[in-house]
Amino acid sequence: MASDLHIHTSFSDGKFLPEEIVEKSKQLGLKYIGITDHDTIDGIADLYDKGFYPATGINIIPGIEMSADSEKHEIHILGYNIDIFNEELRENLIEVSEARWTRFSEIIEKLNNEGYDITETEVLTLAGASRSISRSHVARVLVKKGIFKTVREAFNTLLERGKPCYVPHFRLSVKKIIELIHSAGGIVVLAHPKLIYDDDSVQELLDLGMDGIEAYYPEHNDIDTARYINYAKKRNLIISGGSDYHGIGARHNIELGEFELDDKFAKQIFEMKK
Ligand code: AMP
Numbered sequence: 001m002a003s004d005l006h007i008h009t010s011f012s013d014g015k016f017l018p019e020e021i022v023e024k025s026k027q028l029g030l031k032y033i034g035i036t037d038h039d040t041i042d043g044i045a046d047l048y049d050k051g052f053y054p055a056t057g058i059n060i061i062p063g064i065e066m067s068a069d070s071e072k073h074e075i076h077i078l079g080y081n082i083d084i085f086n087e088e089l090r091e092n093l094i095e096v097s098e099a100r101w102t103r104f105s106e107i108i109e110k111l112n113n114e115g116y117d118i119t120e121t122e123v124l125t126l127a128g129a130s131r132s133i134s135r136s137h138v139a140r141v142l143v144k145k146g147i148f149k150t151v152r153e154a155f156n157t158l159l160e161r162g163k164p165c166y167v168p169h170f171r172l173s174v175k176k177i178i179e180l181i182h183s184a185g186g187i188v189v190l191a192h193p194k195l196i197y198d199d200d201s202v203q204e205l206l207d208l209g210m211d212g213i214e215a216y217y218p219e220h221n222d223i224d225t226a227r228y229i230n231y232a233k234k235r236n237l238i239i240s241g242g243s244d245y246h247g248i249g250a251r252h253n254i255e256l257g258e259f260e261l262d263d264k265f266a267k268q269i270f271e272m273k274k
């Protein structure tokens with residue numbers, strides 16, 4: 001049996017509804033899954049409301065992936081076992097997702113100014129139930145309209161940091177995110193450290209009070225993983241891992257079930273309370 005602790009749903013920028021993710025994961029025989037939407041826990045709340053969480057036949061870890069404020073790096077932080085009813089967390093997430101809407105309008109304006117034919121309505125139609133509008137929704141529309149071949153190409157040309165239509169959005173500080181996740185009873189894990197592209201910063205981030213590191217990730221090779229496990233051992237941190245599945249063309253096109261995290265890591269997180 002295998003597990004996957006980094007999965008997106010249509011409540012952020014994934015393709016499938018949370019209940020579809022649960023069903024697919026069960027069929028694939030995954031034992032533990034972490035639902036980790038960007039800046040929202042509404043997907044888990046939706047599962048709960050519909051009676052799919054807690055589930056039988058699979059262990060669902062209620063999670064989140066939050067983007068942290070940083071001038072230089074793209075820092076993402078995962079929270080696991082969070083109390084989805086925690087008021088302070090909810091209030092802060094509302095502030096972050098509202099800022100994403102303003103920023104989304106600015107992205108469309110920049111694209112129009114650069115001569116790209118795209119409207120807010122087209123993106124909102126594609127984004128559907130999303131509570132957390134993101135650059136990847138915009139990129140998907142650009143691909144759908146035949147302007148770019150892949151989501152990745154749209155990012156590389158226009159949407160990435162430093163590119164003509166990049167707009168940052170309001171993000172909480174690393175310290176605030178750690179504090180919020182902890183106060184909601186959660187475990188804090190540094191996401192995909194390789195995508196920070198600076199191991200000194202990775203180690204400094206871990207020392208700010210993280211509980212763990214996502215050592216297993218599709219874009220990490222064995223040497224990367226071993227290095228991150230070593231960072232964890234030195235600090236007595238837990239080890240996590242996940243596919244970052246979106247169900248659509250994203251950074252990488254991995255299918256659910258292709259990436260396998262050893263259950264022992266997932267079990268440890270599932271049973272851990274702060
Ligand atoms: P945002 O949260 O709006 O800044 O958008 C970031 C999202 O876009 C990430 O969660 C990824 O799903 C996706 N993404 C980021 N960088 C890339 C890239 N280079 N290629 C494809 N997708 C990307």
Ligand code: MN
Pocket residue numbers: 008013038136246
């Ligand atoms: Mn994403």
Ligand code: MN
Pocket residue numbers: 065076191192
């Ligand atoms: Mn991420």
Ligand code: MN
Pocket residue numbers: 006008065244
């Ligand atoms: Mn992710």
